[in-house]
Amino acid sequence: TLLFLLFSFWVMMRRAFASEKCVVCVHKHYSVEDWAAFKLEAPQVMQYMAVSAGSSEADFEKLGAILAACPEVSTICLDVANGYSEAFVSAVQRTRASFPSATIFAGNVVTPEMTEQLILSGADVVKVGIGPGSVCTTRKQTGVGYPQLSAVLECAEAAHGMGGHIISDGGCTCPGDFSKAFGAGADFIMAGGMFAGHDESGGDLVEKDGGKWFKSFYGMSSSVAMKKHVGGVAEYRSSEGKAITVPYRGPVLGTLRDILGGIRSTCTYVGAATLEQLPNKTIFIRVSMQLNEVFGNSDDSKGAAVPSAEHIAKAKSWA
Numbered sequence: 001t002l003l004f005l006l007f008s009f010w011v012m013m014r015r016a017f018a019s020e021k022c023v024v025c026v027h028k029h030y031s032v033e034d035w036a037a038f039k040l041e042a043p044q045v046m047q048y049m050a051v052s053a054g055s056s057e058a059d060f061e062k063l064g065a066i067l068a069a070c071p072e073v074s075t076i077c078l079d080v081a082n083g084y085s086e087a088f089v090s091a092v093q094r095t096r097a098s099f100p101s102a103t104i105f106a107g108n109v110v111t112p113e114m115t116e117q118l119i120l121s122g123a124d125v126v127k128v129g130i131g132p133g134s135v136c137t138t139r140k141q142t143g144v145g146y147p148q149l150s151a152v153l154e155c156a157e158a159a160h161g162m163g164g165h166i167i168s169d170g171g172c173t174c175p176g177d178f179s180k181a182f183g184a185g186a187d188f189i190m191a192g193g194m195f196a197g198h199d200e201s202g203g204d205l206v207e208k209d210g211g212k213w214f215k216s217f218y219g220m221s222s223s224v225a226m227k228k229h230v231g232g233v234a235e236y237r238s239s240e241g242k243a244i245t246v247p248y249r250g251p252v253l254g255t256l257r258d259i260l261g262g263i264r265s266t267c268t269y270v271g272a273a274t275l276e277q278l279p280n281k282t283i284f285i286r287v288s289m290q291l292n293e294v295f296g297n298s299d300d301s302k303g304a305a306v307p308s309a310e311h312i313a314k315a316k317s318w319a
Helices: 002-019 032-041 043-048 057-069 086-098 112-121 138-142 148-161 175-183 223-230 252-270 275-281 309-318
Strands: 024-026 049-053 075-079 103-109 125-128 165-169 188-190 205-208 212-218 243-247
Touching: 002 024, 002 032, 002 043, 002 252, 032 043, 032 057, 043 049, 049 057, 057 086, 075 086, 086 103, 086 112, 103 112, 103 165, 112 125, 112 148, 125 148, 148 165, 148 175, 175 188, 175 252, 175 275, 252 275
Parallel strands: 024 049, 049 075, 075 103, 103 125, 125 165, 165 188
Antiparallel strands: 205 212, 212 243
């Protein structure tokens, strides 16, 4: 069934990331039963998974049920679009009191003051970023946002001064952007668009333009996501995400290793033995053009990925 196939994508993505010791924050719409099934399917990767929740009472109750069913999961991601509310601060405090030994990610915010507030409230790691994501339209719909590099620089300084950490969430378009985020002081980096379009990403596989393959990708604040998970966009608000198709890219492990390889090479260029040393080795210079694109931005050596016959058959069966 479609549900089983989507679940299998969920399994494959987490296995791929765990193989490189990278953490996956699983969105909050998976059920307790989904989590229990995945634990049976791949118990060895549970330590590389974080369970996500919002700030509502229902979210808190489900969070407790998931952690009870999967005690191997030790990381909680409290994930809301707007971390500037008393309700969210209270949710962080309540989560810390209820799960004292858990590692808590909380956000999103973009200012030093709110970073400090969330750490004081119990967050171990603050998620930084409003509007930089590839399928986020918050800046367009609301006019609210903050340049991502500036936010990371400022919030990292605030967090580290209190013994806390930050995640740079959104805005990475190439491996070099990951290195820049680490160089600005980020302790972790969260990305979505960079991992879209792969075998493990889920989304519909579609054929366009005479044999070119694409996969659907949408933001979690888009109307597509809200119709799927909560029945639609509430009348009092607008969606703050978009739905697109991205070129099919094959297995995600190739992209993941390309990013990790780029970061390792960055460290050799600047003389950093560890990621912790990278900010001290980094100097940012404002430029008008980062890349030489006289011959465009495509790379013929990588070619166009073609899905397997099995993936094509599945796509046709869903149509």
